[in-house]
Amino acid sequence: MVTKLAEQPSESVAQYEQHAANLSLLPQDSDDPRVDATTAVKAKFITPRDPVIETADGGRLPAVPIAEAEKLNRLKDEAEQEGSRGGNHAVIQRAKALEARQESYEGASLSGQISGQSTSTEAPLSTAIPPLRTHPLFPQLPLYGPPTLLRNLQSLGFRLSSAVLSLAFLGVIVLGSLFTSILPLLKHIALRLRGTDPKKRRPFHKQELQSRRAREDAARAWERYRRQRKSLSPAGDDNENFAEPDKEFEPTEGGKDPLICDVSYYAQRVGLDCEEFKVQTEDGFIIRLLHIFNSKEYTPSSPSHRDQRQPVVFPFSNSHGINSMQPSPYGKHRYPVLLIHGLLQSAGAYCTNDDSSLAFYLYKSGYDVWLGNNRCGFSPEHQTLNYTDPRTWNWNIRQMGVMDLPALVSRVLSETGFEKLALVAHSQGTTETFVALAKEQRPDLGKRISVFCALAPAVYAGPLIGKMYFKFMRVISPAMFRIIFGIHAFIPFMMTMHAWLPGKIYGTLGYRVFSFLFNWSDDRWDRGLRDRMFQFAPVYVSAESMRWWLGRECFATQKCILATREEGRKEEEEDEGNVEGRYYEEGASHPSEESDPGEDSGARRGNNAWYDEQMPPLALWVGGSDELVDGRRLLRRFERGREPHVRIVHQKIIEEYEHLDVIWAMDCIDQVGKEIREVIWRTVPSEVRDICRTPRDCESLDKWEDLGPKWS
Secondary structure, three states: OOOHHHHOOOHHHHHHHHHHHHOOOOOOOOOOOOOOOOOEEEEEEEEOOEEEEEEOOOOEEOOOOHHHHHHHHHHHHHHHHHHHOOOOOHHHHHHHHHHHHHOOOOOOOOOOOOOOOOOOOOOOHHHHOOOOOOHHHOOOOOOOOOOOHHHHHHHHHHHHHHHHHHHHHHHHHHHHHHHHOHHHHHHHHHHHHOOOOHHHHOOOHHHHHHHHHHHHHHHHHHHHHHHHHHHHOOOOOOOOOOOOOOOOOOOOOOOOOOOOOOHHHHHHOOOOEEEEEEEEOOOOEEEEEEEEEOOOOOOOOOHHHHOOOOOOOOOOOOOOHHHHOOOOOOOOEOOEEEEEOOOOOOHHHHOOOHHHOHHHHHHHHOOEEEEEOOOOEOOOOEOOOOOOOHHHHOOOHHHHHHHHHHHHHHHHHHHHOOOOEEEEEEOHHHHHHHHHHOOOOOHHHHHHEEEEEEEOOOOEEOHHHHOHHHHHHHHOOHHHHHHHHOOOEOOOHHHHHHHHOOHHHHHHHHHHHHHHHHOOOOOOEOHHHHHHHHHHOOOEOEHHHHHHHHOOOOHHHHOEOOOOHHHHHHHHHHHHHOOOOHHHHOOOOOOOOOOOOOOOHHHHHHHHOOOOOOOOOEEEEEEOOOOOEOHHHHHHHHHOOOOOOOOEEEEEEEOOOOOOHHHHEOOHHHHHHHHHHHHHHHHOOHHHHOOEOOOOOOOOOOOOOOOOOOOO
16 A cells, blocks of 8 residues: 555655756656666765765766765665655665665675775765865866756757867867978988988887888788688688697787787787676776787686676675685786776777787786776777766766776786786876875775886876967866867767778878877887877777866866875975975975874875875886976975885886887887886785796896885
C-alpha cells in the first residue's frame, strides 16, 4: 500500500529530489527509459576537492562543484532521516539500493586516505578540508546540468561559434607556420645552388643515412619473404615465421611504412606485440592502457578480461605482498613500468623509433612495459555521457592527475600482482604526476610508485609562454575563450584532418605547425621517421584543459603548476640574490596558512613544500635548450631545500636537448634510456629483486641507498 508520504513527499524529500534532478544525467521529464536509473543519488568525494556524482545504477558523473555536492549529501541525509520515520519515497529506495550495490565491489580504495584529510561532507567545508595552497591554480569548473532544451541550445551555440572561430585561429597558426618556413627553405635552396648538401650539417647525418639504409634493406628482405611465402603456400599466413626460430624477437610485420596510428603494428615490426585494456576512472571515463609483450613468452588476455572494471582504484589488498604472487610460467617476473605521454600526444609517442623507442627498449631490456593514455584520446568514451554532452569535456590537468593516473597505476598493479611500479612520464605526463602527488591532492599514490622518472618536467613555464599567440589566449576572458574555443573538444578539426589527410602530408603539416607553436626542431631526430612520429598526435583534449594551460587564471599566468605568481617572484628574488633558504628561514607562509613561531626551520620548510614524506624517489632529465618549460628552475627548487621530502635519485641536464628530444632524439637511448633502465632497477625494492629478472647490463648495479628526507 502506498503511504501518504510517498504520494506527497515531505519538504526535505522534495528538496533532495529537486536537487538530485539538477545533477542527474537526464531531465526528469524525459521519455528516455534510463531516467530513473541515471538519477543522481549522492556525491562521492574522491579527494576533499574532487566530488563526483553517483547515479542510481552505480554510474558516475564528473566535475560537480563542492557546494553542490555537499548540498546533495546533506539533503540525502535529511531525506533518509525522514524515511526512517516511516517514509518510503522512491528516491530514498534508490539511495539504499545504490549503497547495497557498492558494498559488493568496493574495497581498500585510495579515496579517503589522503593524509588525514576528512572526506566527510556533513561537516562544514572549513572543518572538513584543510586550507589548500594550490587552490588558486585550480579554479572551479563550470556546472552543466541535464540536457534541457535551453542547455542544448546554448551548447549548440558554443559549438557553432567555436567551429568558425577556432578554425580561423588554426588557419592563422597554419599560415604562420608556412610563412616562417619560407626563410629556411630559401637558405636550403641557396646551399644547394652552391653545391653544399644541407643535410650534412645535421648532427646525426651519418647515423640517419645508416638508419635509412637499414630500413630499406629490411623492407626488401620482408618483400622477398612475402613473395616466397605466397609461392609456397598462397593460402598461408604471410606473416608467419619471418625470422629464424631461435631469435628472441621475431618481426611479424615489415615492408614499407604505411604511416598508420597503430602501436601494435610498430611493435610487430620489432618482434613485439601489444594488447589494449580499458580502464574506468573514478569519474566514469574509459581510458586506454596498452601492454607491450612478446608472443613467445606471454599469452594475451581475453577481451572480457581486458574490459573496464568498476570505477574503484586499488580494490585489492597487498597484505601478503610478493609472497602471494603466482610463479611466472616464462621464468622470473618482469618488473612493471608505466609510461605516460605529453600534451596533445598519445602512448604511441614512445613507440615511433623502432628499437630506439623508449617503450620497446625498456621491454627488451627486461621490464614489463605498460603505456597509459589520458581521457578522451583518439576515442572519447564515458560510462554514461556522450560526445556532445559538455560534461564529457569538463575537466583539466587536475582531473587527469587525480583520476586518470591512479586508475592506470591501479590496473597495472592489479594485472601484474606487484605492490609498486616504476613511473616514466614526459612533459604533461610529469605535470599530472606532480599534481597528483602533491600533499593536498593524492599523496598516497606515492606509496605505489618505486621511482618517478620525469622527462622534460613541465612544472615551470619557459620563455615560450610569452609568444604572441599564447599571449592572446591569456588576455581574453574565460567567457571569450569559451566562445572562441567552445566547451567541448579543443579544435576538433585537427582530428578531422588526421582522418582525411594521407600520412605523409599529415606528418609534414603536423611537424610544421607544432614546430612553429613550440619552437622546436627535428635536428636531432631521425628525419626518415618524423612523419611516423606525428601519426600519434594530436588527440582529443578538452577546451577546459587548454584553458588551464593557456588561459587567464592558471598556468600561463602563474607560470607554475603548484605555486602562484607571487610565490614564484619570491623564489626568483632569492635565486637572483643567491640568498640560500631565506624564504623558509623567514617563515613566509601562504595567506591560507598559519606559522607557529616555535617551529624550527625544517618544519617551516615542510609547511611550504608541495610534497610530504610519501613522495617517491625522483629522477629528472632536463633539456638545456627547452624553451617550452623551465626544468632548471625546478632543479633549483630542490637544490635550495624547498622540498625537504623529495629524494633525488638522478638528475641530468642535456644542454643541446629541446622538449621532445628526450624521447625522439637519435641518441636518446644513450642519453636517457640507458639511465632510466638503471635508475628503475636501482630503486626496485630489495624483496622484489629476487623474483624479478635482472634487466640487461644491470647485473652489477647496486641498490640505491635511501637516506631519507634531507631535513629529517
